[in-house]
Amino acid sequence: MRSKSTRTVIGLATAAGLVTAVSIGIAGGASAASGTSEGTMITQPPQGARATVEVTPNPTTQRGQEVTITGSCGGGTGLKSVLGGFPEHPALENIRIVDAGPDRFVAKATVARHIGNGVGPVFVDCGGEAGVTLLVTHV
Template sequence: MSSKTRISARTRLAAGTVAAAAAVIAGGTLGIAAASASPAVPAVSAVSAASATAGTPAGLAATPKPPAGARAVVKVAPNPATPGGEVTITGNCGGGKGLKAVLGGFPDNPALTDVQIVDAGPDKFEAKAKVSPTIGDGVGPVLVDCDGEAGVTLMVTHTQPGNG
């Protein structure tokens, strides 16, 4: 198995772990899903009850507010990204004091290099980074630390045909 295939497989496994962590961070969403899995409590009842208390029309669930500490919002553009290319990380700190750090990938295999914070404002932040040229096709996390609030999104990487 080539090193690129091993990295890609590790990235896919990590993406599943990150997705599970994001679901746990979302909190109430799992409670509604678990309640709807029970035959005694139909899914429509759980959604309708949540909608009624949130003041939204019946049948449309209100988006639950993430717990304190996980309210930063982050976006990566372009997404999918190309290895060796530049990406822009934007968002807001969701009540945090301002952008302190951006981490892409994993410490032993970073997906982002040369991270530069352009604007650390709590209401709107921006950072630029290079996508590691050694990363292959896959999905990995991009995390932000906003000094009191954290956020995560997934970045897709796609190698161009002929790049290996």
């Protein structure tokens, strides 16, 4: 029988994998023109999913470590919120938006004290555009 923390890490890794697969499918999917055998690469994600996000340092090494979330809103109005993990299992705490600018945003947060080794999503809402990346923890 697996421990609760092992099941949680596996669950988060599975969820993050699904988020990544969907993001890759949206951002880099190929489509073929009707009646042709050649595909064309989509060069930009669809509207609503154009924000970019990066977490530094990533991977993190300590519970309670401060991380910086940066990115661009990809046409959105500015950074509205950041969610690390899932609402019922947050991976980030004390999230503070430092600069909500639409061209370049900055936020700070701390890795939750209950987080162990694993992978989880970090989502941003940029007022009309959203983005996601993965946060890896080695604590």
